[in-house]
Amino acid sequence: MSAPTLAEIEALADAAFAALPEKFTRLCEGVVFHVEDxxxxxxxxxxxxxxxxxxxGLFRGKGLPDGAHLAETGAEPNMVWLYRxxxxxxxxxxxxxxxxxxTHVLVHEIGHHFGLSDADMEEIERGAVL
Incomplete structure (x- = not known):
């Protein structure tokens, strides 16, 4: 048995993201996900x-409470990193x-994008359809 690769973790992250409530995921348009060791x-x-x-994991960027919905020329996209x-x-x-x-790490890091509380993030995780 070997540890999951970066690609396998990325596939799990894609599946975890797809299982999250649609009202949450549709607001994530433009967020870029990376998996690194x-x-x-x-x-x-x-x-x-x-x-x-x-x-x-880590969220980098400008969250929605900070005006991420406002277009800025030359601004880097919001990004979420997962560390394998x-x-x-x-x-x-x-x-x-x-x-x-x-799923927990994704929701937590994306939650920073939205400025969500821990209670909000727990509710979103409970709503995941796995």
């Missing part, structure tokens, strides 16, 4: 991580399925 050094420093395993190795490490010590963990 680890965050880069700049991100680790910026987020004050002690190790490269401390961060499961930290997610797998977390999964190894969890009773949750890998799909559930990926």
């Amino acid at each position: 680890f965050p880069d050094e700049e991100t680790l420093d910026e987020m004050e991580c002690e190790t490269e395993f401390d961060l499961l 190795r930290p997610i797998l490490d977390f999964w190894a010590e969890s009773e949750d399925t890998l799909g559930d963990i990926i």
Whole structure:
């Protein structure tokens, strides 16, 4: 048995995203998703991580509460990163399925895009059709 590859994690993330409530996903137009093994050094420093395993995902961009709906010339798209190795490490010590963990990380990071509370994000996760 081998660990899921970047492509396999990306496929799980695509499936997790597709299972989320439509009222949530349709508002994500233009958000770009990336799967990497680890965050880069700049991100680790910026987020004050002690190790490269401390961060499961990250939202970068301008969230809707910050005016993301306003077009800006030359602006980078909003992006969500999922970090494969930290997610797998977390999964190894969890009773949750890998799909559930990926769904949780996706909702949490996208939730930053919307400025949602933790309670809002939990409700969205409960609404996922897996």
